[in-house]
Amino acid sequence: MFNKLTTIKNCIVLLPRKTVEFKRSLQSKSSQVITEAVCADQNHVENSTNPFAVNKKFKANMLENEKEDLESFLSATNTDNKMGRPAISPEERERRLKVLQLEAEVARQEGKRVPTLDSLKDHHWDQIIAMPSRSARMRLYSFLWRNAAIAESKKIKKQEKAAGAQERIEAIRKERAENPHIVYGLGNVSMFLRVYDTTINHWMNHRLIRAMMFSPKIVLDCSYDNQMDRREAENAAKQLMLCFAENRAHDDPFDLHYCNVDLESACMKRLQSFIPTMLNPDFPMNIHSECFTEIFPKDNIDCQKDLETYNADDVYVIGAMVDKRHAEPLSLAKAKRLGLRVARLPLDRYLQWGSGSGKSLTLNQMVNILLDLKKTGDWVTSLKHVPRRKVIDSKERLASFYEKQKNKVNVRVDKIFDDDNAIFKPVNSVRSHKKYLKFNLSTWGSKK
């Protein structure tokens, strides 16, 4: 693991949460690097004049939402569903295991979607015994059954395909034998040298190592393990892996740091299964079990950082948490506690947001946005990484376009067919631009 302790001014901390809240944290007191984190908070997006608006699935008990059913908010804050389970004695465990096996067998005999008992391994049983309810178990069985069914149908297809393989090979051989000319092309005669995967890997790793010396830093804060349940943690691990991969493949990588890592947690275990060499000393991935506040020295920067102009000098902290179940402003809370500044991506300003799936972004989408922002400095191109289904639906868009245009003459129709134009708002109105110049935390959440 690389030791990154120089007086680096800016590091962006990405907390391993699936829905990234990109927090900008500012150290309010003296000294050290200001970790900036953009906090994605849904309410703020809705009623702020602030340009930073990464939204998250965080609930906001703000004005507009007060009458909504906020049951999903603050519901099920079961923080110790994995951690605090008391150890059970081996006999007890044995007994429970037997009953659960019988349960699975009977359910299978009834025709429910349960895989055969042979296919359930020990690690499955560990998970199953720890599960709180029968319906949770049945959901897991259903998932495993489905995987098994898919694998089996793939096997059948492969066998069917293999049946005809022999003839196909013969046909190709015959054709080649009949052809007296040289065949040019990949796999035959060509002027290109084969570039192996390992070569590319070495090259990308080298770029990463160079990035560690010279590029701005982003921190992924993995401290939210006990707020995520197992499935969310595994999703978070996949996103972390994608973050790393997409960062490595980009033209101009960041220096990623994973902080507050607990190697025993479900998320990290899954990440290790994705990247087995993660902990090797010569693998260019920075894992820290300490908090980012301890690793990166903090400078005192007085001026307000405007995400409008991405500043390579700032440390960005992104909360890496998957919160499918409940939308709580956990990283906003953490930022407040640590006294860090928060900011959001200006999603509202640049995109017309559709109605589906809230304003939450995955970790790798977040990193991609930042990477492109660093490279081009242009919001429109970098926000292309936001998936299309979240922005305004094309039917909606068409309908709203017609609505506005119905009384006009000389309407230009070609604009609506241009995908990019339609979902990005025009940024040329002078008056609105001035509004977003200053970032003021205390008025951030207020209405326009």
Next chain:
Amino acid sequence: MGQYSKEQFARFKKTYLENRKALEPKEWCNIKRTLKSEFKHINDDNIDATIIGACQSEQLELAKNYIDFITHSGEQPNDATLGYLLRIYNAKYHSNGSSPESLSDGDQADVLNIWKILTEKHKILDSTLCENLIAGLVTTRRWRDGLELLDMIKITRAPSIFAYTEFILKAFSMKDSSLGWSLFEEMMETIDNSRQPNCKIFLTYLTEVSDGVQDTTSGLEKMLQTLEKYNLLVSVKVIDSIKTLAAAYPNLLQATHCHINYMGKCSNCQLSLQAKTLSNVEFEKLRNSVLKKVVVGGDVFQKSTPKEVNDFLNFVDRTAPYDCVIDGLNVAYSKGKKKPQSLADMLVSVVKHFAEKNKHVLVLGRKHMNKWPKNSVQYVKDNASMFLADNLSQDDPFLLYAALKSGPNTDIFSRDLMRQHAYLLGSELKYIFRQWQQQHQYSLVTKTASGRIVIKEPTRHLVCAHKTESTWHIPYKMQYTLHSSDSFEIPEHWLCLNIKKI
């Protein structure tokens, strides 16, 4: 049973199995083949149970016929198949009147035999098998042995309403009321709070309790007390049953339908219904929990900051007690207008309503309200205490805390149903909270064009079955619903039941 196309399976049932009592072995083989080919998920292991499950509840002979077919092929029916068979026995038992003679002796012997097989095969049975066994055992004379099955279920999950209901029905029909009621209470404690027990329980109980004068009144009282304890709403069938009971003993019981007016007065007997009061202990508990769980929650930063919470606590200590705590923003946005002027006006009219009655109110809002029209804000400040929270904080928990701190007579004014706060308090306090909320929450209905506001007042009387002097007032609903509504409607239909002391 699986997730294949339901219509497809229904068609299959109709073609092959409907109205048949027995099938030839050849036909059974044919059915098995068809099923395996038509439905992808059906294989050798689950086909037996699927077929038995497809037999309707009246088709006991058909099911037995299939079991014979299996044994003649040299195999033994597997556990799930036996389980489903027990369910069919249970269905037959209920359709024959649920008495000890409903099933023939041969059938009862079959059931006991299956029980023996299963208990010998497995030391501990899983929850599905247990429930199926319970369904079977209540049809026989040895149903009491099934009570230990309930404990077996509890190893892996909470027993379902079905299991408890079967035992309770059997206990009542065997005249063991104490066992029945203790199981009933156990059921109510363990099941999900929102589900309601089946009305069959009460109907069975009432038929059994109608022998003997002494039993009738005390038995009826016991049932009504249980209704009160668990805040249950019975269906109209139970009410009809009570009325027939009352008709049988006209000098003891008098039952009449009635209406309760908004003051809590019964239209029939002119008695006022009991006013809802929370005991001091409950109120204290509620108040402490609100601060701990709702205002602070898991992390005080999620809803506010420690400094703000402290400021608020000091403010309340200084300016309490209040007559009413108003959720400023909820009130302001009631009409859906967005302009600050209209928002401020709504708030002003509500404050005026209370100020005219010389009540001391607290208005909660957020800092951006300072930007509203100055006159309105000034009026509110002059006629009420006002606390403005951060724009980032949640204000509902403050509302609840202020109201509870200021005393049991303080009301709140908000249209918010506060479901998430109720949830955070935990299940036992949730009920107390709901009671307090029903009793104390005003909500704004609308504001007329002339400027008058229409307010919905809280209901001051109890809305469950309860007794005043010697008269019970029992609310009921017209149809049985599986889940109780978490709503704030007061029941429309009531029965006024007078029980004379002997």
